[in-house]
Structures are given as structure tokens and as C-alpha cells.
Amino acid sequence: MSLARLRSLWDALNLPDFTSDAWRGVLIAIVVVGYALGIGYHLLTWATGSAPALAWRAGYHMSIVLCYSALWFLFSSFLRRTVRSPVRLFLYAVLAGVTYLVLATLVQSLGTGQGLLAGGDASVAGLDYERRVPLTIAAVVKVNLLSLLEVTFTMLTLLLLRSLVFYRRTRFSQFKWRLMMGFFVLTALLTFMKDPADDLGGLMAVAMIPAVGMAVVNSFRLSWIVYLPFREKMATMGLALVLMVLLGFSLGDGVLPDVSSYTRFYSFPLSVFALLAALFGVLYGVTTMLSLLFHLPTTSAFQRKADEVAAIQSLTHLISQVFDLDKLSRTIVASPIDAQSGDVAWLMLMREGADAPLRVQAVQGAMVKDIQETMDVDALFAEVQETQDVLLLDEAPGDRRVRAHPDGAFESLLVVPLLARDDVLGALFVAKDVRYGFEEDDVEAIRVFAAQAALALDNARLFEERLEKERMHRELAIAREVQQKLLPQEIPSLRGTSIAASSVSAYEVGGDYYDFVRLDDDRIAFIVGDVAGKGTSGAFYMAEMQGIFRSLSRQASEPREFLVAANRALSTTLDRRAFISVVYGIFDVGREEFRLARAGHCPAALIDLHGQARLLRSGGIGLGLNNGDLFEQSLEVRTERLQPGDVFVLYTDGVVESRNAEGEEYGYARLKASLQEHRHEDADDLHEALLCDLQGFLGAETYDDDLTLVVVKWHGLPIGVPSPAPQASALSLPS
Amino acid sequence: MSTFSVSFRDANGVRILDLHGELDAHTASDLEGAIQQCHAEGSINILVNGEDLEYISSAGLGVFMAYVEEIRDDGGDIKIADLQSKVYNVFDLLGFPVLFDICETEEDALARFEEPAPDAGNASS
DSSP, X not given: OHHHHHHHHHHHSOOOOTTSHHHHHHHHHHHHHHHHHHHHHHHHHHHHSSOOOHHHHHHHHHHHHHHHHHHHHHHHHHHSSOOOOHHHHHHHHHHHHHHHHHHHHHHHTSTTOHHHHHTSOTTTTTEETXXXXXXXXXXXXXXXXXXXXXXXXXXXXXXXXXXXHTTTOOHHHHHHHHHHHHHHHHHHHTTTTOOTTOOOHHHHHHHHHHHHHHHHHHXXXXXXXXXXXXXXXXXXXXXHHHHHHHHHHHTSSSSOTTHHHHHHHHOHHHHHHHHHHHHHHHHHHHHHHHHHHHHGGGHHHHHHHHXXXXXXXXXXXXXXXXXXHHHHHHHHHHHHHHTTSOSEEEEEEEOTTOSSOEEEEEEESSOHHHHHHHBOHHHHHHHHHHHOSOEEETTGGGSTTBOOOTTOOOSEEEEEEEEETTEEEEEEEEEESSTTOOOHHHHHHHHHHHHHHHHHHHHHHHHHHHHHHHHHHHHHHHHHHHHHHHSOSSOOOOTTEEEEEEEEOSSSSOOEEEEEEEOSSSEEEEEEEEEEOSTTHHHHHHHHHHHHHHHHHHHSOSHHHHHHHHHHHHHTTSOTTOEEEEEEEEEETTXXXXXXXXXXXXXXXXXXXXXXXXXXXXXXXXXXXXOSXXXXXXXXXXXXXXXXXXXXXXXXXXXXXXXXXXXOBOHHHHHHHHHHHHTTSOHHHHHHHHHHHHHHHHTSSSOSSOEEXXXXXXXXXXXXXXSSOGGGGTTTOOO | OOOEEEEEEEXXXXXXXXXXXXXXXXXXXXXXXXXXXXXXXXXXXXXXEEEEEXXXXXXXXXXXXXXXXXXXXXXXXXXXXXXXXXXXXXXXXXXXXXXXXXXSSHHHHHHHHHSOOHHHHHHHO
């Protein structure tokens, strides 16, 4: 609790963001001024040969601490967000170390150079610890330069390692790091104003305990190691070793014995900070080395895991790219083998509507024949289809569904169902040539992979279905166009008569049909029919009916002859459950009569000038229902004398059986009422009025059923015009 | 959408099919399956009761045509009874009364199965 509070306190104490240029300018100014002041101070003490008063010394030390604090924040601002690979981080630290070593050696050799030979004697190094003054001008230069070099190197090392410690950082790890830095600074500041010659003794050792403790804690932040490939691990190990050696030099004993004594002379806290930073560097180096050493053997296992992840990722990528089922299947079976999860892999998919519903879609690592001879894949599939879960056979040949293979290729077997939208699309089989070849994480990985694969396959399947649908749609559009052309493109004219007709299909193609053939100047043959048959088959029968009408009506034009012949022709070709209901008639203006017969069709409606309406319901069964004598026996032909103003309406059941939203049928009564209302109009207007009324009743633009409506109106012949009189037809239309 | 169902009963060796709902192009296959099943099980005397049949389309009528010939060849028949007047009208328009025995009541139809049909007799010999 107290720790948490401390942490939040620390987080609240957010240091300013030094990355802005303005801040960097300020920091650089502080560093330059502080450093220049330091040089001036040392030159002054060298010149006067004695240390100044206490206040002056305190000012000097404070300015140095300030200068190097600014230097820290300056470096930190440049290294804060740069993410580099661990190898490169170590490489930079080593390069900094080598540069430091070379420069420090050069600076050391300035002046007498005797310091090196004398081995750490302060006076020989050109410094007088007692009087706190440099003895030579070379010593002044050395004090300033060597301190800068050592502190710069250790600071850089610390900052570079910070990136590693912060790998996958949490608030807590950040807090631990800041705590360590806090202890470093506190410990260093304990030595503020101490004389270089002072022996700090036990107190200092005690003061260092928390700093070192935190350094140890932070040096176990090594999670970046696991993600390194083998070669990078080796390289990092080497670099860490070199860095440790270089840091060892800066810790004091070694090739550069005097550097730390110069730094200590320069500023005691700085030298303590450098010492602690170097100590952390060495600790981190040690843990890195050891951890790398232990992680080396697991690298390949980790790499495999990474490959599995990569395989799944590449498949996820494929889902959006590949809609070719074969290509996708090959990729799917290749993946477990590439990821070394198995030796043989094959994919079995369900096929809709096939005799053998399951088939090997793709295989890698074996022959399809081998698989089929070795095991009962159908039984294995049936099980995963039932359980919808993974089936793992650790000792496959021990299972009753699997036989031993001579090469021992299928010793352990994993069967994963491919599930998409609660549907088992198939299964992915993975086999290994050793028993107990699949570990738990292998199974999990393949399961995840199979889920992705199922999604991809499902997408490919949907895409194919979509393509098929679009193709069907185009085909149907063509069929519709063709069918429209089977309907009469223009209505023949007949004197004294006006005719209007239309047909609408509820779907792309329909089974409704109407047609006219002008037999001679006086006669037109009519047909209105409706094919009852499954789906698009209706359209074909309608086409056949059209052919029969066009050819037969000229030879056998009278209703009985025509319908009997048509029934005979159709009964051999129609499907048993299909039939065609028609009304066929001859409109004969020469004899002023309408002869018609009904083969199972809705009765034609007739309304006269006075509004008397009748349904012409004569006997007759549908075409194609009976190929014997029953058809002819039941067929009745009606002959209607034409009276001027008579209106005949021929239609299909789409008209009378259409239902509105309440499920109510349009019906004969409404048809009759509408006819009575509009009976004085000519065929076109009457036709339009009837459709208008129907649509008004339905309350919708679309129809559920095909709908055909033919209106024939007899206006009568003007008195005195002899028949035949072809040119009289225009005159005969009453206004 | 339209609902349709078929249920079965047996009376005096006659398989009775009670139709419910609306028989149209979508539901025709249900009735087709039912008649096919009866035929496969050896029932050749089939009586279709239309008391609860609300609507029939031409595709529905086609189903009766699909099997009647085979069943008559086997010496049986499909008879239809108890149709609502609106549904009967559809049968009638197409001329089904010429092709099928359509009776007013189920009892009539059952009785008709007792009489030897001259057609069926000829077909089976």
C-alpha cells in the first residue's frame, strides 16, 4: 500500500518533456556554462595554488552537479524513444566504451605521462588532494576531460540499457527503474563536498545497499531475450562480454587506473554515480550472459512457435486474397508441415450432393492412396463431425480405424474439424511419424490454425456461390429476354375490334402465355395460358406451347381441333406433374361470333353493353392431364354471338387469385365490378383501368404470381359497310 | 409464409392424408414426399382429406398427377374428399373431377374404395 502510494507519487512527479528543441537548447546552455565554469575554477586553483573559500567550493560543486544533470537529461531526450534491436543497443554501448577507452588513453598520455607508470599515486598524477588543487596545467586538462569522458560513457551505457529494461514495460517496471535512479542520485549526493582523499568507510557501503539492491532487481528485466533469433543471441552474448570488460576499466582497477581518481577529484558525487552506473552495467551484463546461455537451447522451440504464428498470420492474409479453393487448400495443408507441426497433412472437405460426400481436397507429405489404404477416414471424420472437437490419436495404429503403415508414416494422428457458422465443412488431418508426436501446444496451435482455415474456406465457398448466383442471374436475364420475345410484339388489328394485352412475370421467367394469330381478314385465333410446372421448367413448356400455337392454329384453327391436337402433342413431352391450362378461341368478325373452348383455364369473362357479366365456364380439362379420350370427351366449345359493346376478358389466375396484405383474394366479384364500371371504354383504357384497380387493391407494385390480362372489345361494324372491308377497320371505331 | 402439413390416418385399409394449410409451389414437395412414402410402404388406397386445406395452387395440383398413374397401375387409387368450396373450385376449373374421384365426405370416399373401380380392375389384370 505504501509502495503503491509512493509509486503514484512518483508518477505524479512527471519530469518535463525535454525532447522539445527549446528545452534541449536550455540543457545545452547549462552544460556548456557549467563545464566552462568548472574549467575556470580548476585553472584558478592551479594558478593560485590554493583552494578557495568554502562558499566558492560549494558553488563549484553545485554547478558541476547541475551541469552533469543537464547532460543526463540531454542524452536521455535523444535516447528516450528510439527502439533498437538489443544487438544494436549493446553494439552502441560497446562502441561508446571503445571510444572512451581510446580517448581516455590519449588524454592520459598528456603531460608527463608518469602517472601511468607510478600506478595511482595522486601526487604523481598531478593532483594535490590535500590542498584540493591541480599541480600542472596538464592535470587541469585531464581532470576536466577524463571526468567528462568517463561520466559520458557510463551515462550512455545506463541509458542504452534502460531501453532493454523498459522492453514491454509496465508502470511497475518503470517505477522500479526510477527508484533505482533515485537511489543512485541520493547515494551520489551523500558524497557532496567530500574531499577526494576522504575515506568514506562503512557509512558509504551501507548507503549503497539500496542502490545496489535496486540495480540487482532491474538487471532481471530480460524479457527481450526470448524473442531473439539464435544468431542474435550469440552476437548479444559477445557484445555483453566486451561491455562488461569496458565497464570494468571504468570501475577503477585496470588499464586506466587514474581515471576514477581524476573524476573523484573533479566531483565526488559524479564518480560515485559513474561507479554505480558501471556496476549496474556489469550486473546487467552478467544476467544477460547467463540468461542468454540458458535460453540458447530453447531458441529453436521458440522459433517454431513464432513460425506457427507466422503461418496463421499468412493464412489470415490469404483469406482476403485467395478465393480459389484449390490454391487455398494447398496453402492450408502446407502450413502445418512448414511450421514443423506434422509430417503429413491433408484436408478433407464435404461436397454437397455428391455420392461420396467426403473427399481429399489437398495433401502434402504422402499419397492419397496411402491415406485411404491406411485408415478409415470416413469413420474418423464422422467422429469429429459428431463431437465438433479435435480428435487426437497418440498411438494411431492402435486405433481400430487405422492400420499400421509399412513406413510408419501415421504413428500419431490429429483430426481437427473445420467449423464455420455451425457447419462442419470438413477436417484437417495432421500425422506424425512418431507416437505421442503432438504436444498440447501443437494441438492448440493447429486448432487455432484450423479455425482460420475454416473461415478462409468458407469465404472461398461463399465467393464461389456468389459467382454462381451472378452467373445464374445473367442467364435468367437472357432467358427473360428470350421469353419476352415469345410474346406477341404487336397486336394484330381486326375491323370493329380493339384489343389490349399484357403479361407480367413475378420472377425472372414465367409460365404465362398469350398470343394472337391473324388467320384471315375476319378471324384472329387467341390463346391465353398458364403453365403449371416446377420453377423455370414453366418457361420451356411455355415456349413449346408457343410453337404449337403458331403452327397448329393455322391448320387446325377451330377450338376443338386445335386443343385436341395440342393435348396430344404436349402429353408426350410434359412432365407428369406439369400441365398447361389454356383458353383458346377464334374471334370471327365475318360471322360476328366468338368460338372458344377452355382447357382447365380460368373462365373468360364477358360483359355486354348493358353491364350484364358472365363467366364462360365451359367443360374441359387442362392440357397434359390426360392423353386419352377423356380430354376430348370433356371438352366443350362455346359460341358467343357478338353484340356491339361486348367485352371479353381473358386472364390467368394471377389476376383473380392475387392477394393483398390481408390475404384477401382479388376474386371474380371485383373483376366483374371493375368491368362493369369501365365497360364503355375501349380495350386499351379498359385494360389499363382493370390493372389499375387490381394494383390499387393489392397495394403493392410487385406481384406474387405471373399475371396476364387480355381484353377484346367488339365495337360492331358500321351499318352498310360490306364485309369483308379491310380498310374499314379504322372507320369502325366509335368515338 | 404459407404453412402446410400432412398427417396420416388409417381406416379400412385406406391411408388417409389430412392436409392442413396452403399447398403451393413451395409446399408441393411435402405432399409429394407424403404420397411417395405411402406408395413405398405399400399403401395403394390413398384418400386425401382436404377439410383443413385452405388454398391450392396449380403446382399443388400437379402432385396428384405425379403418382396417380402408378398407383392405379398397382390396382389402387387416390381419392379426394371434403374439399372446401374455394379449393374445390380450383380442382373443378382444371377438370380434376373428370380425372379423380372427388367426394363430398370422407365416408363417401371410403365407400367408393369398396366398390371395384372398372378402370383399376382393368389395369391390374
